[in-house]
Amino acid sequence: MKFAWTTLLLVGLTWALGEWPAERTLPTLLLAYAPPLLWVLVTLPALAWALWRGRGRRPALAALLLAAWGAGLLHWTPRPPGPPEGALRVVTFNVLGGARTTPTELAGRLRTLNADVILLQESRFAQPDFRAAFLRALPGYTVTEAREVMTLTRLPLLGNRTEALPGNRRELLVTRLDWQGEPLTVVNAHLGTVQVSSVLTGDLARVRRTRDARAGQVQVLRDVAARTPGRVLLGGDLNTPPRGQVYRDLRAVFGPDAHDRVGRGPGWTFPSLHLRIDHLMGRGLSPARVQVLPWALSDHRPLLAEYRMEQPD
Numbered sequence: 001m002k003f004a005w006t007t008l009l010l011v012g013l014t015w016a017l018g019e020w021p022a023e024r025t026l027p028t029l030l031l032a033y034a035p036p037l038l039w040v041l042v043t044l045p046a047l048a049w050a051l052w053r054g055r056g057r058r059p060a061l062a063a064l065l066l067a068a069w070g071a072g073l074l075h076w077t078p079r080p081p082g083p084p085e086g087a088l089r090v091v092t093f094n095v096l097g098g099a100r101t102t103p104t105e106l107a108g109r110l111r112t113l114n115a116d117v118i119l120l121q122e123s124r125f126a127q128p129d130f131r132a133a134f135l136r137a138l139p140g141y142t143v144t145e146a147r148e149v150m151t152l153t154r155l156p157l158l159g160n161r162t163e164a165l166p167g168n169r170r171e172l173l174v175t176r177l178d179w180q181g182e183p184l185t186v187v188n189a190h191l192g193t194v195q196v197s198s199v200l201t202g203d204l205a206r207v208r209r210t211r212d213a214r215a216g217q218v219q220v221l222r223d224v225a226a227r228t229p230g231r232v233l234l235g236g237d238l239n240t241p242p243r244g245q246v247y248r249d250l251r252a253v254f255g256p257d258a259h260d261r262v263g264r265g266p267g268w269t270f271p272s273l274h275l276r277i278d279h280l281m282g283r284g285l286s287p288a289r290v291q292v293l294p295w296a297l298s299d300h301r302p303l304l305a306e307y308r309m310e311q312p313d
Contacts, residue, residue, distance in 0.1 A: 004056030018086030022244030167213025195272035255283035
């Protein structure tokens with residue numbers, strides 16, 4: 001009985017500390033960024049013990065359900081039966097420099113999505129002729145680039161600029177588009193990774209250094225959002241789980257996460273660690289549908305969303 005209640009308390013405390021203090025301290029950072037399936041695995045011994053002994057089944061089951069909910073396994077939202085009319089189709093995809101695909105294959109897969117906006121990260125392709133061949137195989141798009149991110153769009157381009165990200169050599173790509181006669185600002189971002197794995201080697205300084213660098217990058221994003229009037233869409237590999245202070249800060253300035261609103265299941269975009277770290281967040285936009293595509297062209301999976309224009313009250 002005590003085992004089951006202790007497990008329930010442990011899961012609840014782990015979730016709370018990873019959600020609120022989160023990146024503020026190193027221990028809670030590790031709780032926030034650990035693969036969420038670990039929570040589920042922690043509850044299984046208590047559940048097995050409770051079933052065997054015939055005691056503590058309710059708290060053991062409650063612990064399992066809480067862990068499954070925290071991991072996103074119980075996330076479910078209704079979807080419209082078909083694509084909404086006039087929807088904006090956006091895909092974000094970290095393509096790993098094209099290391100696991102060919103220009104023709106990548107372009108062909110993207111063509112099937114019929115996307116209005118394509119956000120690519122790690123688009124500094126390793127093969128010298130990859131970029132040219134890829135763009136030839138994906139006609140009809142205007143291309144803008146910044147360091148290792150690329151935005152392709154079929155919408156009229158009103159302008160674009162870049163913003164340096166502190167702590168690495170990456171840049172934000174801010175593109176201004178015309179959608180249905182109104183301006184839409186699209187921010188393509190690839191934030192630095194917090195190197196939590198360095199805990200295994202005892203290099204806590206590296207964990208703190210990468211955490212602080214990423215915090216500076218998030219501040220740049222917040223500044224961009226504050227200076228941008230009207231509708232704005234943030235997409236990319238944010239290297240941030242859907243919990244913690246950083247995630248809340250980004251949602252506060254860029255609007256709700258599409259998967260939170262209309263997604264189903266955990267939405268893992270980095271399947272090797274069962275993590276959701278690629279996101280689409282929109283202000284002044286209403287997500288209608290979103291899905292993670294089961295492509296094996298990279299270590300990430302593409303995230304495709306459809307948006308309606310949110311009407312003012």
